[in-house]
Amino acid sequence: MTAALAPAVLDAAEWQARRRTHEERMDVWLTPHLARRRRGERHPVADFLFTYYSHRPAQLRRWHPGAGVELHDADPAEFGRDYRATAAGVTLDTDAVRARRGESITWIRSLLAATSGRAPHLGCFGMHEWAMVYRQTQAELRHNAWPLRLSPERTAAVVEERGVRCSHFDAFRFFTPPARPLNLLTPTRETQHALEQPGCLHANMDLYKWAYKLSPLVGSELVADAFELATEIRTLDMRASPYDLAALGYPPVRVETPEGRAEYAATQRAFADRGAVLRARLLAAVPAEPVDSPGEERPS
Template sequence: MTAALAPAVLDAAAWRARRRAHEQRVEGWLIPHLARRRRGEKHPVEDFLFTYYSYRPAQLRRWHPGAGVVLRDADPADFGPDYRLVAAGVALDAAAVRARRADSARWTAALLAATARRPAQLGCFGMHEWAMVYRLSPQEVRHEAWPLRLSPQRTAEVVEERGVRCSHFDAYRFFTAPARPLNVLRPTRETQHDHEQPGCLHANMDLYKWAYKLSPLVPSELVADCFALAREIRELDMRASPYDLSELGYPPVRVETVEGRHEYVLAQRAFAERAGTLRARLLAALADVT
């Protein structure tokens, strides 16, 4: 357990300004998504974080100050059932939330710590997305509205030439059946702590998931920071995929070429560095449950 720190006290003007800034930032992502949803449109990049992950748009928009913060002149009913009146204002009952989520928080902390200890592996070249369409017909692929950049035969040849080095279970489980034996690892949910590493795009996207699962213990700004990184990573993920999304404004990263692989690794390394900072912030929030 870490030593208890005196809570930070925010006056009404300060916390309302933070709440307003968070809501405005998030609405820039939510408004286009909700408009597409009303029209029945799908976007393989911009909508992914809303469809793959379980956090609803309204939850992402709602602001929480995080543990150890007292809000002056606030009403606990405006923030949720875990907030209480205290001497200086309103605060999250962090002890109760931590106790309720102790098992999942320990599991998450162990995963984040194990990932942070490993060196980043940067030799996958995004082949996980290619393995998800390996030996499928164009009618069978997941994003069937968008064409493949190469023929199905050439797509399969690229997978076989490059090999697959995926360490992330939640990517591996979407591989086609003939692609799975081509992967150098056989990741499972039970071995997730043994395999995840900080160069993995999907492990770094998942920081968003771990952040929102820790809400309201972590400030909503951290959840939004993780969302913002995941959104950028998803763009690279799909630009390096076998899909042709040029009509949506995403020029391909041609990982089937030497130049494309170099471009991919540079972006992957930069994302790993940014994710490392966010992972450390999440681990700091989990210090009381490890």
């Protein structure tokens, strides 16, 4: 059982205002996404946040205060099974959440801690997206409704000339088969803790995934901050990709040129700085479980 701490207390007016603010903040992205979905309209940039990631729009919009907060005049049924009644309202049952999801929490926390302890590497220049289309025909492309900026031959030549230095397994697994041997590394799920590094665009985009997987221990404001960073990173990811998305309002970052690579690396560094702050906030929001001293009995 975790040590009991006096919870922060939010009166009804305060927590209801925070909930409304969160809902309005998320609706900026959710409203257009849901409208496109009703029309059956695909978006090669924005859909990623709702298709690759498993957090549903309704879950993203739902507000949680985070661990260690008591909500006055609240009904536990309104917040779900992870909440328990108090004399004045409700609070998150942190011990119950950790008991049910402890293994996942430990895995995520150890990955965040390992990543935060490394220096960022900024020399990939977005070649992971190029490796995902390497030696494919237009029909084989994931976003085949959109053309490539360069010919298939020139696209392949850029990959071969620049090389690929991707350390992120969940990007590497989408490489085309002929692109995989061109990568400097062969990342796997088993080596993720050893290879994840804080300059990687996808590692910083995935802070959103780790935030919602740690919810409701992590408050919704932190999940929303991670989501906003992920949307910006996704935009750079696709602007620097081989796809021509200018008609959608995404001018290219031409990483096949020195100027484009400089622009990419500068933006990547800014994202790494923001990601470091979010990673630290996630680690602080979910402290490591205390380790018992030898021979010491943990209180129940």
